[in-house]
Amino acid sequence: MKGHHITSRTTLLKVFVALVALTALTALTAQIDIGVFNIPLALAIAGSKALLVVLFFMALKYDKPVNALFFALGVLFVVVFLTFTLFDTAFRGDLGNVGKETIHSTEEGAEE
Amino acid sequence: MTGSFWLPDGASTLSPDIDSLFYFVTWASIILFAGVAAAIVYLAYRYRRRPGAVPARVKPSKIVEISWVVLPTILVLVVFNWGFRLFIEQSVAPPNAYEIYARGAMWKWDFEYPTGTVSTNELHVPVDRPVRLVMSSEDVLHSFFVPAFRVKQDVLPDRYSSVWFEATRVDTFQVFCTEYCGAGHSIMLASVITHSQGDFEAWLASAGVDEDTPLPELGAQLYQQQACFACHSLDGTAVIGPSFAGLYGKTETLDDGSTALVDDDYLRESIVDPGAKIVEGYQNVMQPYAGLSDRELSALIAFIREQE
Amino acid sequence: MTEDKDRNETPQGQAAEERGDYVTHAKSIGSWLFSLDHKRIGMLYAVTVAIAFLLGGVFALLVRAELLSPGEDFLSAQSYNQMFSLHGIVMVFGFIIPAIPGFLGNFLLPLHLGAKDVAFPRLNLASYYLYLLGVALILVAMVAGSVDTGWTFYTPYSARTGPSVLFLTMAVFIAGFASIFTGINFIVTVHKMRAPGMTWNRLPLFVWSIYSTSIVQVLATPVLGITVLLLFLERLLHIGIFDPALGGDPILFQHFFWFYSHPAVYIMILPGFGIVSELIATFSRQRIYGYMAIALSSVAIALLGFLVWGHHMFVAGQSVVSSVIFSLITYLIGIPSGIKVFNWIATMYKGSISFKTPMLYALSFLVLFTIGGVTGIMVGVLAVDVHLHDTYYVVGHFHYVMVGGTTIALLGGLHYWWPKITGRLYSEAAGRLAALLVFVGLNLTFFTQLVMGSRGMPRRYNDYLPEFTFLHQLSTVGSWIMGAGLFLVAIYLLVSLFRGKKAGANPWGGATLEWTHTGPRPDPHNFHRTPFVTRGPYEFDRIPELVAAHRDEPPPDAQPDVHLNQDRT
């Protein structure tokens, strides 16, 4: 059929090997504790794996750009949902009109 | 309720600023609305369909389009900035504020003073002095709202939320619960009573204990103060709890089928630990009133005994 | 008023008469209930949405009647709470979200695009039956010891009240899928099914608004799905994510709920904008002023609508930082709505305005939506919202926007497309009287609520302090007048079904394809020849000679399979 891109099998195999390698990488880097960079690194590796799957396995790279736009919009709104909710929970009790800690944890803290 | 057409009389230090912002936005809205309405009426009349009249082509001009994007943006950002500065003042209590703990429960408010005395549904505060309420809820979400002070803050279970105000005159102000909390949401009312500094101290000292009032009379006060009326009527109609009329001496059938004679011990237990015995047909929603002193308990029982 | 008779004979071949139009070509019940024709599915939606509106309206009248006097008139506190909850749930999930996209969107989108049908007709029918199942489950929740949590079902109260919240969550979950599938269907239809020549800047503004609504439906409704699922699990397995007793946070539920529910209010109003654009243009017989401004402001509202949900929670206990951010962005979203109102008014300039019933509804939309908009700006101010939150001021605000905005626009659209849907004309006098009644009743009901609210009357109260009695009585009388107006609308529309005059193909002189290219009622596959579009949607001055000279046929040199929408994504 004209216009349908067929990804060659070798590219598919190469992408698969890359994905397994990245999985091994993320498993290893999780053992060594690098403090605050743990989560961003894990997310970066997972993000790159996801990108590989989206671009090659799902052939978004060769597909119509509007599908890529929709998928990007979806991911953008997940990020918006995450950051705006964290604006609240991470800064809760910033000006003292709401308690920073829950009552239970303050009582627990007081007991120890 | 005196006050202007839109707002009740303000009685806190911040209410004049909030009112002026409210009126600014109201007047800006009225002017905008009048402009829109006038334009519609004029255009509708001027260009009404007349036989043979062919509408002329109008070339949309960029300047007009830009102007009614930029002008509202400026107006709106001015209002935002004004509101933002006031909101910061509302959120941060002055350091020397007098702290009172407030507890919202299903359909009543308890206010606990630093001296330990607990007053229900009546918040006594000194005038011309900042007061900070540190609030928490014992069950679901509630919200502490005093229209006269223009303050409101949701009361959360398991997390302290606070609200502050400084009353500017001696009076009694209405308190509402404004976060839906079930059947008694609309009767979960309280009142803020402001006193001069001297009267406040006098009230605080006496509020703890009063030996002289006879038991049934004290019981009647408690019936109001503790908001028993919210669930127990005196005229026999069942509200949320059984009615007190003719309750004393009756044998009640409980929800597990057994029966119990309503005597002093039954009443005392039902007040301190309501969940123990539930009368058939009623739900187990009553809050335990563990904070009452023995004298207050016997006063309540004396009051109930008198109800035929 | 001169009827526009001269130009409504469109180039219809003889074939249409024998086969009959989309209504007459098949009569059996099955041909209606299982039809894949987008117009018939639109009719199924219309009937169910009307029933939901009637039900929601009855609940509203009961709520207002109970509030006629302080104290308990005929509803106990418990049943009053159930009544206002059901009013909210049935109106939001049963009427206002599915109404315009399901009824007018389904009927008109393919016609406006020049397409034969929507992209996925079977998915379209499945969406209708999912919506029907959702409404049925809401009724089951009503009968099975109904819900008293309000349509917002905040935890921890919704996690501990009666068991019928489970039915409610299932109903909303299922009705949510109907909304998602309709959104997907419409987006693909607009992208893929446009007639040749129908470029993006020749789309009618109704299509732009339905397209923006579909974006919001697709991006927001899944989060309602997960919210309702988590509430369902909260009640069944006590998973504790929203339950403070187990360390959960009830405000997190409010974030989840409002992440869907604020975009949902744009799902409600955007289609209303689309209808008003069509009405103002056609009845002023003038090209829309700032076409691209209105079209892009719809998309801007759809996307910005996801960044503002926190303005429902200024006093709910969220951090001051997030309140400030949400309030700032809330203002930016007020601007596109303002642009639209100004552009509509500018469209009337130098036009030739006729005051048929649809135009009366469009003009009252402009007035009422402006009040709704400015009161929205008021509750968006941080400091003032502290006083106004959860009072009747907010109730007045959102009813001005939802009833004064969407419902009035829907009524305008209903009257405008009534001849195209039923082939009949309704009685113009009754239409104008009903429009007046609705306008007066609406203002009486909700303006008094604005005043009550700023004076400190909290919402969701079945009993109130004596000083609010007069305003409550005014509001209740207003609700009767509005109810009477809406009832009158139902009567004369039903009467016109049987005794209304036969309508021509283009009684209002509209310029969009459903007026210029189909008969009094469109036939099953909409168009005999896929129209070749050479002009914008509101070029009234170019209609007469174009239709007369058949220049709407594809030019001889155009290759047979020239499909302009092929190369454009």
Added chain:
Amino acid sequence: MANTSAAEQAAKERALAHLKHYFVSSDQQFDAAKMGMWLFLVTEVLLFSGMFVAYAVYRVWYPEVFAVASTELNPWLGGLNTVVLLGSSLTVALAIHAAQTDKRRALVVNLFVTVLLAAAFMVVKYFEYTHKFHLGIFPGEYFAYEEMGQRIVPIFFSIYYVMTGIHGVHVLVGMGVLTWLALRAMRGHFHSGYYTPVELAGLYWHLVDIIWIFLFPLLYLI
């Protein structure tokens, strides 16, 4: 050259058999179906986003409790499951490749291998769940596992169960769809002219894999 154009012609006729009357060309129909699928995948992403937000919120509040609680999960089983799902993603991509190049046998085999790998994934999940139930780790209120304290740990496991549970449901649905497609493929329904259902099922399956790619590190590793 002649035979390729003949094959091209044959594929065109077979494709036209599936063309709906309201579409203009089968390419338009295929693109419409794919766009619809991508939009559906966006709704799936947003469905799971709710749970990732809940995870992030509680992780920000109680980082150390989450770190301790995640040590209870066995990273080896998680890693194995990740590789299994990546493998199934590969085989479903190969299946699409086979459909596009008219290799019916390879299409059927790849689809069945994908279903088998998915089944393996669910079996590993089954062992993980029973191991936890055995220890008394139940969601929310029924949490009865002393070592790690009672307060926030149940919330971690509630989020774990909700995330992996909903993901598991999506895997089961995927298995059902892929099995149905494999049976149709055996009857020769799919060929280079018409393989849309295989393409759409493949897209759906890749997304289920992507969700697990994010679940694995967040729950098991950090």
